[in-house]
Amino acid sequence: MFEKWIYRIVIVLFLTQVLVPFVGLVQFSIQGAGTTPTLSSFQQLIVNPLFSGSLLNSLFLALCTVILSIGIFTPPVWHAYLYAPKVLRVIEAVSFVPFVVPAVVLALAYVQFFSSGLLNLVGTPYLLPFAFALLGMPFYVQVLLNRLRHTDALSLHEAAQSLGATGVYAFMKIQLPLLRSGMINGGLLIFTISIGEFTITQLTTGGSYNTLPLYLMIAFTNNPLEGSAMAVLTLVLAVMGVVAALFFASDKRRRVKGERA
Amino acid sequence: MIYGPLFLFISLFALIPVANVIANSMWARGLTFNFYGQSFSSQYLNAFITTLKVAFWSGLIGLIGGAVVALSLWRSKSTWVTTVISAMSGVLANFAGLPLAVAFMVTFGVSGLVTNALQKFFHFNLSQTGFNLSSSVGLILVYCAFQIPLAVLVLLPAYSSLSEDLEAAALSLGCNVLEYFRRVLIPVLAPSFLGTFSLLFANAFSAYVTAYAIAGGSVNLIPIQIGYLINGNVSLNVGLGNALAVEEMVVLSLSLSLFVLSLRMRKKRRQRVKGGAINV
Numbered sequence: 001m002f003e004k005w006i007y008r009i010v011i012v013l014f015l016t017q018v019l020v021p022f023v024g025l026v027q028f029s030i031q032g033a034g035t036t037p038t039l040s041s042f043q044q045l046i047v048n049p050l051f052s053g054s055l056l057n058s059l060f061l062a063l064c065t066v067i068l069s070i071g072i073f074t075p076p077v078w079h080a081y082l083y084a085p086k087v088l089r090v091i092e093a094v095s096f097v098p099f100v101v102p103a104v105v106l107a108l109a110y111v112q113f114f115s116s117g118l119l120n121l122v123g124t125p126y127l128l129p130f131a132f133a134l135l136g137m138p139f140y141v142q143v144l145l146n147r148l149r150h151t152d153a154l155s156l157h158e159a160a161q162s163l164g165a166t167g168v169y170a171f172m173k174i175q176l177p178l179l180r181s182g183m184i185n186g187g188l189l190i191f192t193i194s195i196g197e198f199t200i201t202q203l204t205t206g207g208s209y210n211t212l213p214l215y216l217m218i219a220f221t222n223n224p225l226e227g228s229a230m231a232v233l234t235l236v237l238a239v240m241g242v243v244a245a246l247f248f249a250s251d252k253r254r255r256v257k258g259e260r261a
Numbered sequence: 262m263i264y265g266p267l268f269l270f271i272s273l274f275a276l277i278p279v280a281n282v283i284a285n286s287m288w289a290r291g292l293t294f295n296f297y298g299q300s301f302s303s304q305y306l307n308a309f310i311t312t313l314k315v316a317f318w319s320g321l322i323g324l325i326g327g328a329v330v331a332l333s334l335w336r337s338k339s340t341w342v343t344t345v346i347s348a349m350s351g352v353l354a355n356f357a358g359l360p361l362a363v364a365f366m367v368t369f370g371v372s373g374l375v376t377n378a379l380q381k382f383f384h385f386n387l388s389q390t391g392f393n394l395s396s397s398v399g400l401i402l403v404y405c406a407f408q409i410p411l412a413v414l415v416l417l418p419a420y421s422s423l424s425e426d427l428e429a430a431a432l433s434l435g436c437n438v439l440e441y442f443r444r445v446l447i448p449v450l451a452p453s454f455l456g457t458f459s460l461l462f463a464n465a466f467s468a469y470v471t472a473y474a475i476a477g478g479s480v481n482l483i484p485i486q487i488g489y490l491i492n493g494n495v496s497l498n499v500g501l502g503n504a505l506a507v508e509e510m511v512v513l514s515l516s517l518s519l520f521v522l523s524l525r526m527r528k529k530r531r532q533r534v535k536g537g538a539i540n541v
Binding site for chain 1: 278491
């Protein structure tokens with residue numbers, strides 16, 4: 001009994017520790033000049049064209065990154081999982097590059113490598129989807145592999161081909177729907193990473209392309225009220241992403257059970 | 262053929278630019294180690310030591326905090342609390358960066374929640390004590406807000422993989438709960454703790470955004486110095502930036518190897534006790 005209470009106290013302390021900054025943030029963002037709470041900082045933010053511009057830029061970048069990642073990661077991971085375990089190990093190993101090469105180092109590398117010749121991309125936003133895809137790669141690959149491990153992809157693929165489907169047709173008609181929940185989950189992770197990325201965006205574009213995190217930094221420096229309102233909105237976006245991912249994860253579990261039965 | 266785009270992508274956006282950094286760190290019209298020499302001169306050596314310190318302490322506090330919280334969750338055996346807290350930890354561990362920094366700055370700021378609460382209930386003036394978020398101690402405090410949740414996420418599966426028989430055996434041999442923790446649970450989970458620490462360490466060592474937003478120029482850290490060199494706030498010295506980047510990658514590779522080693526240790530222990538009651 002005594003033991004149980006210690007655990008409860010620890011959990012409550014943990015909750016306090018992690019929630020205090022966020023309660024403080026929300027409280028700060030709704031405190032006006034007077035004593036009554038107000039949503040004016042949110043209103044100001046919504047009508048600010050700089051904010052909506054950065055939001056649109058971020059959403060566009062994130063969407064490009066998701067499409068790019070699904071396009072270049074899904075087919076090779078699927079193929080290697082089914083037919084080439086050795087290649088899969090190589091893919092898994094290189095997908096961990098972002099853990100050894102952090103964003104700052106990547107930015108430094110890009111600034112030097114993409115600064116001349118044909119690939120003179122520093123100062124433009126064109127590098128960003130590739131950089132974000134690289135940062136999200138370990139997560140996307142693991143989510144997709146998890147999905148593959150829960151299905152019998154190989155025998156389904158062979159069955160389709162023995163019934164006369166071509167490899168490409170079987171991949172499009174059977175494998176892609178099978179992998180859909182993995183692609184959605186991984187895509188959501190990539191989306192969240194892209195929406196929140198600051199380091200590479202700031203260091204390679206030199207601030208020429210305004211995204212949500214970049215504008216958050218500027219807004220907070222100029223006007224802490226507006227900046228904190230924006231931080232609240234960004235957090236809400238992130239929580240929505242995680243809730244959506246959880247929703248799809250539970251959907252996945254149900255469907256896997258159905259397949260096994 | 263099917264692998265072509267992926268390997269082109271990896272080469273163009275990771276391997277070749279990084280190889281270029283490594284090459285340029287020791288090449289300027291001939292082989293040179295000048296940049297490494299500069300990178301160990303006073304200012305940058307200090308940055309290295311401060312970064313190591315912040316990463317070590319936030320990793321250690323994160324590990325201990327996370328281990329205690331995950332233990333409490335596991336022992337309280339309440340599935341819904343565990344689900345809610347792991348979902349929350351998922352958000353917090355991945356959502357460091359700017360919003361977290363902003364949250365801390367306003368909460369501990371002049372009219373922030375914590376500052377006001379301390380003043381109101383304890384008549385304690387935070388700013389008079391000399392406490393400052395933009396210091397290594399302040400940074401460690403902020404880092405803990407994502408390090409502890411990350412440790413909880415990583416350690417929960419480790420605890421739940423422990424067999425109940427292990428505890429029953431220890432208790433029937435006369436251990437009390439604390440002795441069971443100290444003499445069975447901690448040694449059995451030691452590889453997991455080691456792996457978690459190396460993850461947290463690497464996480465803090467490479468953190469840029471949080472440090473940049475909170476401390477800016479007032480805490481001397483390696484990632485911040487690299488960022489300054491790119492932005493040209495200091496007279497641009499690419500070679501020095503490259504040397505710092507290589508050193509950072511070396512430290513991160515070392516802690517990643519430690520993580521892989523801890524996975525091996527865990528596997529070995531599992532094999533050693535295979536078939537027995539201990540399911541580590």
